[in-house]
């Protein structure tokens with residue numbers, strides 16, 4: 348087991364470049380299995396979740412080649428001969444359920460292990476399944492698996508376009524239904540759809556494969572199913588959450604840090620909150636965010652996480668670390684996941700003063716954090732612990748860093764390149 352050893356208090360400065368977006372790449376890999384020919388994905392992040400998704404589609408029979416030097420992934424789906432997302436892989440990564448829409452759309456069937464809860468809360472897939480049913484699939488649950496088939500199907504029959512009203516703008520459900528609709532017969536309308544930039548990236552990818560889509564980036568998406576889809580060459584968009592993590596690191600301990608491939612419009616609400624706190628953050632162009640040192644008096648804020656364009660839940664633990672050293676009382680409300688404050692006890696062990704009341708965190712700013720051994724509870728909480736360590740006095744050891752490896756490419760290398768004192772140790 349590896350852990351990070353961080354010697355806190357170093358000033359960060361220089362340039363750091365953001366990788367491709369995890370939460371787009373995973374969906375593009377899943378969608379590529381619907382094509383009749385090879386797809387090439389560029390700017391693929393080298394992270395554990397991508398490797399797991401590669402495992403998933405290889406299990407289905409796809410042929411895959413990863414050029415790690417160039418961050419390019421080639422996927423040949425023509426040899427797919429299995430329709431099962433097995434428990435070992437779904438358990439390892441919930442996003443494995445995103446092969447369900449593509450398999451159902453192309454082959455009319457899928458056998459999907461039912462994902463359990465995870466460290467940030469119970470995460471159902473009821474809206475995904477209801478969407479498939481509305482399009483003419485039947486779902487039979489047996490022995491921990493969902494067997495999903497196009498109802499009364501003869502070989503080769505397809506899903507039928509439908510109008511689907513989501514109870515909540517779930518990203519996963521929106522994506523799975525968009526993909527299921529891509530080879531369905533006729534028109535599918537998704538009302539109350541998720542609007543995240545990664546949904547737009549998936550829509551653009553599907554459009555390039557041959558699907559007609561209207562309303563991407565709005566809460567009403569219309570998909571006109573195609574007869575067949577072709578493989579394409581596509582660039583994965585940059586990762587806003589990784590960008591937000593470096594922007595927060597710079598805000599905590601920066602002189603001047605330039606974050607490249609940080610798309611301002613995707614990070615606007617986060618950066619506006621930082622400005623409200625008193626951080627000097629701005630954009631030099633639409634893809635570069637700069638944090639400058641300043642003597643501004645930092646002020647507490649109120650934050651509520653919400654689906655896009657609201658404040659992203661994935662940056663909640665990251666901003667809580669910053670607020671833990673901002674004088675006064677800040678309140679952060681988590682509205683997306685029921686269990687996303689698990690890491691707070693670890694942060695309190697570093698000297699933060701945070702109380703959890705239901706889905707609210709009441710944060711009383713402390714003067715300084717002090718280094719301590721802490722655990723990474725999940726991916727973003729783990730990154731938050733690293734940021735806490737960078738800002739703290741003394742040594743912080745962050746264990747269970749495999750969580751961080753799921754979503755950050757060379758996290759320690761990138762942080763070191765802007766002056767952080769962070770090393771890997773075994774044990």
Ligand code: EPU
Pocket residue numbers: 369370373442468469470471472473474475476515516517518519520660661683684685726727754
């Ligand atoms: N939900 C249901 N039923 C459903 C679908 C969702 O109850 O059928 C609930 C979930 O339990 C949750 C809420 O709806 O409380 C939001 O879930 P959503 O489907 O929007 O999230 P997701 O697709 O499972 C993605 C990201 C998460 C990110 C959330 C919210 C991927 C692979 N994951 O999850 O990313 O937090 O959207 O923005 O895209 C991360 O990167 O660290 C991460 C957790």
